[in-house]
Amino acid sequence: MLSRPPCKLDNAGSEPNHRHGIVMVLDWLEDQPGQTWQERWQASGIEQPGAAWRPVIKQWLHEHGLKAALRMPAAGLALTTLISADLLRPSVDWLAAGASRRGVLVRSTARIRDPQGFERLRELGASLQDVRSPNISAALCRGALILAAKGGTPTGITVGDVLELFETQAAVLQRMTSGTEVFYRLLHQLGALREAAPQNLREVRNLGQPTPEELIDRYGLRCRPVPDLLVGYLRERQPGWTTTA
Known part of the structure; x- marks a missing residue:
């Protein structure tokens, strides 16, 4: 599955390195304790340093006599593919810390998980005259972060998922980035959040x-x-x- 569309990259020239990166990350995971990929991920300790996760895999490469300089460039993209394919579900904290390059995560999640759903979110954002382009990009990013941690597609996102992400981002980043109301509004218009959900974030x-x-x-x-x-x-x-009070 990982070597075929939609996991396969559109750029044929980049695909060999991408494929080697996936094999490397899976080899690293196989060396971790656990019965499933998710259990091995959680046992690896890779989430503890947050965004500074790369030394964990670098150390493993060094211990196996492999040159990290040649292999690490492919690790980030390979890891993003495994997350987008729902093989791994990192914690919201790890994702909120910026451990995965967000633009790459959005493109990968949209391509692999739900191209139509993400395109519909873009269209809804573009149709709102009072919404700036950066807030639309932030909404797509937040959607990808939730799906990376929870699985599923954009229409399955719940109010609880949204609030958990907002609270985690505020705690991890020590601030709340803009566009929270836009994200909620777009999800509501998409048909996510379930029927009984309030129409705007203030009501929530x-x-x-x-x-x-x-x-x-x-x-x-x-x-x-x-x-x-x-x-x-x-x-x-x-x-x-x-x-x-």
Whole structure:
């Protein structure tokens, strides 16, 4: 399967190195403990250094008397192919850290997993006049990251998948990159997130928000007119009120 389309590269000149890279990565995985490719991946320790994973395979090559300089250039692309083909599912943390080149991951995942789904996401993004091109690219990247970690196709992405990725990116990168609302909107228009999903990200983030009464009760105010006054004020401010309590 890995030597045939859609895993095979379109560029015939690059395919031999790509194929050798896949064989090398699979040989490395076979040396790891476990019964499945996924178990071996998890046992290898390659995710611990995050984006700095290459020395793990370099060390293995050195231990086997193989020249890393000749073989490592093919390792990244080969690994991306194995992930896109759903042979491996890295953690969201590892992916969010930028361990896989994201442009390459998007192209590989789209080609192997669901060309029509990714093309539809692009078309939806292009049809929105208020959406900038970088945010469309970011949406495609986020879609590829989720599929790499969870499997499936874009239409199978859930609200939970989206929120997990956002939280992980914020924690790993120490910031939240732009385009989160665009990504959610495109997925909703694609038909992902399931029927009952809120139409926008703001509604999702407001789910489970305390009622005005619950919020005021946290402060144990004993004089009844005061809590009633505050509750009335907060109700007037809905739905846009937020809390940091």
